[in-house]
Each structure stands twice: as C-alpha cells, then as structure tokens.
Amino acid sequence: MIRHTVAFRLKHPSGSAAEQDFLRAACALAKIEGVQKFECLRQTSLKNSFTFGLSMEFANEAAYAFYSEHPEHSRFVQERWIPEVAEFMELDYVTCVP
Amino acid sequence: MIRHTVAFRLKHPSGSAAEQDFLRAACALAKIEGVQKFECLRQTSLKNSFTFGLSMEFANEAAYAFYSEHPEHSRFVQERWIPEVAEFMELDYVTCVP
Numbered sequence: 001m002i003r004h005t006v007a008f009r010l011k012h013p014s015g016s017a018a019e020q021d022f023l024r025a026a027c028a029l030a031k032i033e034g035v036q037k038f039e040c041l042r043q044t045s046l047k048n049s050f051t052f053g054l055s056m057e058f059a060n061e062a063a064y065a066f067y068s069e070h071p072e073h074s075r076f077v078q079e080r081w082i083p084e085v086a087e088f089m090e091l092d093y094v095t096c097v098p
Numbered sequence: 099m100i101r102h103t104v105a106f107r108l109k110h111p112s113g114s115a116a117e118q119d120f121l122r123a124a125c126a127l128a129k130i131e132g133v134q135k136f137e138c139l140r141q142t143s144l145k146n147s148f149t150f151g152l153s154m155e156f157a158n159e160a161a162y163a164f165y166s167e168h169p170e171h172s173r174f175v176q177e178r179w180i181p182e183v184a185e186f187m188e189l190d191y192v193t194c195v196p
Contacts, residue, residue, distance in 0.1 A: 003139070023194065027196065039191075039193065040194045040195070040196060041192065042192050042193075043189055044192055045188050047188045048188065053189065055191075090145045090146065091105050091141055091148065091151065091189075092141065093137075094139065094140050094142055095137065095139060095140075096121065096138045098121030098122050
C-alpha cells in the first residue's frame with residue numbers, strides 16, 4: 001500500500017463557488033484506474049496554513065505511476081492545480097513496523 | 099471523524115536502534131482511550147524532508163482533547179518528542195463533501 005496525500009490552500013475565497021468547483025474537479029481523479037480509498041478532506045489544524053487535503057491509496061508503485069502519468073491527472077494539474085492552488089505539500093506514506 | 103496526523107524527521111540516524119526505540123514508544127500512544135486506526139508510517143516522497151508519520155483517528159473533538167491532554171501523551175511529548183524530533187508538521191483532517 002502506498003498512500004499519496006497532498007495538503008493545499010486554494011487562491012479562491014473560502015466558501016466560494018470557485019472553491020467548490022475545484023474540489024469537485026479534484027474528486028473526479030478518483031475515477032482513474034488504480035486509485036483506492038480516495039478522500040477529499042478539510043484541514044483543520046491551526047498549526048499550518050493548509051485548508052484542504054486529498055488522500056488516495058495505490059496497491060503498488062506501478063499503480064501510482066499509472067495515476068501520475070494518466071492524461072486526466074496531467075490535465076487536472078495543468079488546467080486546475082497550477083492556476084488555482086496557492087501552496088501545497090505532498091506526503092506519501094507506506095506502513096512502518098518498528 | 100477527525101484524523102490527526104504528524105509528519106516528522108528524527109535526529110537519530112536512519113536505521114538506528116534509537117530510531118526504532120522512538121517509533122516503538124510512539125506506537126504505545128495507540129493504547130490511549132479513544133485512539134482509533136493508529137498507524138506508524140514511513141514518509142517516502144522526495145518532495146519534502148520528513149521521513150516518518152503517525153496517523154490516528156478520533157470520533158469527535160472530545161476524544162481528541164482527551165488524547166491531547168492525557169498524561170501518557172504529555173509525557174511522550176516531553177520525554178521523547180521534543181528531544182528526539184528534528185522537525186515536524188501536524189495536519190488534521192475531517193471529511194469534506196464538495
């Protein structure tokens with residue numbers, strides 16, 4: 001299991017139609033083959049400046065790469081993410097058994 | 099559901115006994131009442147400098163507060179987290195339905 005997450009803040013005003021439209025477009029990424037447990041999240045800690053998050057899981061590196069290179073993902077990044085996201089941080093996780 | 103996560107990097111060398119000991123101590127936090135879906139994670143993205151993560155869920159704000167204020171959590175923060183963690187970022191999430 002690989003969990004791919006990204007915390008982000010939009011350029012749009014909080015509660016705006018543009019914000020909702022962006023989040024709905026992001027949720028469409030869940031339909032890409034191999035994406036599991038897709039979640040749209042609101043970031044609530046006051047200890048950072050991010051306001052939303054996305055989380056999804058992949059069975060393995062191949063499935064993650066298929067998603068990353070998928071034309072629908074690339075188009076979303078170019079047409080929505082880059083112009084509309086003010087700041088973001090990607091965090092990817094695998095299970096750790098100490 | 100409130101998902102409390104923290105990404106972090108230890109002062110200890112990668113693969114060291116001290117690293118393992120810290121992670122095992124962190125895992126003991128899972129026993130605090132109200133902690134659900136506790137996960138010890140390795141952070142694998144090269145787009146940030148964190149190397150581990152913890153994730154847990156709480157049913158509500160009261161359960162989260164009970165954890166935060168629990169003596170075992172406070173002791174862990176004072177005796178292990180502050181002296182052994184080089185950098186960290188907390189991210190808390192709730193479900194968002196756009």
